[in-house]
Amino acid sequence: MTIAYSYGTSLYVNITNRCPNRCGFCVRTQADGFYADNLWLEREPTREEILDDILAKDPLAYEAVVFCGYGEPTERLDDMLFVCRELKARFPSLPIRLNTNGQADLIAGRNTAPDFAGLLDVISISLNAATPDGYQAVCRSRYGTEAFSALLTFAKRVKEIAPSVVFSVVRGTIPDTELADCQAIADACGVPLRIREYIQIKR
Secondary structure, eight states, rough: OOOOEEEEEEEEEOOOOOOOOOOOOOGGOOOOOOSSOOOOOSSOOOOHHHHHHHHHGGGSSEEEEOOOSSSSGGGGGHHHHHHHHHHHOTTOOOOOEEEEEEEEHHTTTTTGGGGTTOOSSSEEEEOOOOSSHHHHHOOOEEEEEEEHHHHHHHHHHHTSSSSSSEEEEHHHHGGGGGHHHHHHHHHHHTEEEEEEOOOOOOO
């Protein structure tokens, strides 16, 4: 079972298979593994198992620890925050990043932004569309079109909490003509936009 795995210069952390989205471009729809041999978890590891696996990989050898796997990390918000607190207590200078779909508030049923204070250095939020209907067509959230406005609200809230917040869009999943609209939304939220390239796994 793969929990912590290296990719590039970062140590990625895989804590759940659960996700409110069913994005058509997600690598998990193409293969069992890409960044690691198999990222599907046979069960959800305990918070202690997550921490122990990260510590066993020598996190200070990496530029950052990144919560990002085949599921949405905020589906296990309390456990993720526990691990972050333990890591920050041991390694105060260790950068921690969260890659998220921005639906934490919907998942938890409350404003989650204050929970991240002092624990996350970077929060990367997948924007992926310029309208609620466009987002639902691409990402197919279980929350419907509400997901898009929720992720924008989440971004505005966490940018007051975390040192760095960024939006991302995957090129090729929406028309290039909509990228300017995504940039305008990002600008209105006061959040930088990063355009990522679509990952197509060659079989």
